[in-house]
Amino acid sequence: MxxxxxxxxxxxxxxxxxxxxxxxxxxxxxxxxxxxxxxxxxxxxxxxxxxxxxxxxxxxxxxxxxxxxxxxxxxxxxxxxxxxxxxxxxxxxxxxxxxxxAFEIDFAHKHYLLVAAGIGVTPILGMAATLARRGADVTMAYAVRGAADLAYLDDLRAILGDRLNVYVSGEGQRIDLAVLLAGLAPGTQCAFCGPMPMLEAARSTWLAGGRDLVDFRWETFGTSGSLPSEDFTVRIPRHNLEITVPRDRSLLDALQGAGIEVISDCRRGECGLCAMTILDHDGPVDHRDVFFSEAEKAHNDKLCACVSRAVGTLTLDTDYRPDAI
Ligand code: FES
Structure with missing residues (x-):
């Protein structure tokens, strides 16, 4: 895309x-x-x-x-x-x-499930409003850590009424994805926006239920990884380069700032254009993209430089070869 x-x-x-x-x-x-x-x-x-x-x-x-x-x-x-x-x-x-x-729903369906976690409510709010206005059968699950984190709660209640279900994990309420997805009518379209681990769990549960992935629409936060963002070292032997990627900069921005050409497009971990080859790593790689499969991430052969990070030292090679074009 x-x-x-x-x-x-x-x-x-x-x-x-x-x-x-x-x-x-x-x-x-x-x-x-x-x-x-x-x-x-x-x-x-x-x-x-x-x-x-x-x-x-x-x-x-x-x-x-x-x-x-x-x-x-x-x-x-x-x-x-x-x-x-x-x-x-x-x-x-x-x-x-x-x-x-990059995150659209198909308004031709009859049944919809919207799932938002935390700040993931931002794209979902408009979807809820449009679907409700069109008279669609729409329900929503909205998960947050604490009740104080419930942005747009009044708007959603006004739009959805009792079709809105809120889960506050700090009060022991969690979305049971297996139960939630098992209860959906055939042909339901799901739009999901939340952190990466929750998205991966939802996608696995969706597929395990034999549902078509075309009806699972999603968006994640490009910076939500499984590890905290810390400084790490990146080496690129081809360019005889070693730099520190600060905790507040992406790997892509740090490399481009050091004069390394890395092509990119979405900068959200979705298109895969910024993929780089991992030659070595002495700590965990925190894959924060939704482009590579779980198996590819487990192999640690490549990473998306726009969102993914590492702990320790990461040795990379660039896939961009201007002299080979
Ligand atoms: S630029 Fe699209 S995944 Fe990195």
């Missing part, structure tokens, strides 16, 4: 806190955005250590006028993007892309 990035500028016209660490930004692009469907996202340029980097954020709700809403969770484990955005005030200007769709 190739994403077309059309960059422009936008002004922040409103900011509100949804939870203690999730802040919503309403943006008005200089050029009115063309139509988009719930599940779309925008790329935003953030400044990290004085250097520009790109982060992706789902658009919240349904399209309204010329405005775009994003909600940003301030991560303790942040690579710097959420900290930068939380430091901005109303009136600040941002470079943003036009909306791009």
């Amino acid at each position: 190739r994403y077309e990035a059309i960059w422009g500028e936008a002004r922040i016209v409103a900011i509100r806190d949804l939870t203690p660490d999730i802040r919503e930004f309403t943006l008005v692009p200089d050029e009115a955005p063309r139509g988009w469907q719930p599940g779309a996202h925008v790329d935003v340029e953030v400044m990290i250590g004085g250097l520009p980097e790109i982060r992706s954020y789902s658009l919240v709700g349904e399209p309204v006028g010329g405005m775009l809403r994003i909600a940003v969770k301030r991560q303790a484990d942040s690579r710097g993007g959420s900290t930068y955005l939380h430091g901005l005030g109303e009136g600040a200007r941002l470079r943003v892309t036009a909306p791009k769709s």
Whole structure:
């Protein structure tokens, strides 16, 4: 899948806190955005250590006028993007892309299950609104750690009523994926947005139930891995290079900053274009993409440089050979 990035500028016209660490930004692009469907996202340029980097954020709700809403969770484990955005005030200007769709639902189905975990509620809110407005049979499971983390709860209750089921893990409530998926009517389409481990579990359960993967639509947070983000060392013998990848920078950005050409596209661990060959590693590799299969990740032959990280020292080779083209 190739994403077309059309960059422009936008002004922040409103900011509100949804939870203690999730802040919503309403943006008005200089050029009115063309139509988009719930599940779309925008790329935003953030400044990290004085250097520009790109982060992706789902658009919240349904399209309204010329405005775009994003909600940003301030991560303790942040690579710097959420900290930068939380430091901005109303009136600040941002470079943003036009909306791009990589997470879409098919409105021709009769039954839908929406599953959101944490900040994964952002693309799901608009889907719930559109499906409910169309009269679809839609239910939603919404999982968070604590009750204070329930962003957009009032909106969802107004849209879905008792078709919304909330799970607060801090109160002992957890989604039982096997039970949830086993109870679905044939032909139900599921849209899932949550952290990688939960997504992998949901996808395995979906397949184990003999369901068609075409009806399992998903999006994950590109930075949600199974290990905390820490500095690590990367070596590329072909370029006689050894650098440290700081905890707040992606491997891709660190390599490009060091002058290494790595082609990329989605920067969300989805397209696989930034894949690099792993020659050696002396610690665990934290695969944070959804491009490689579980078996491929277990073999540790390649990783997606835009999202994946490591502990210790990672020795890589670039798959990009400009002299071989
Ligand atoms: S750029 Fe698409 S997976 Fe890395």
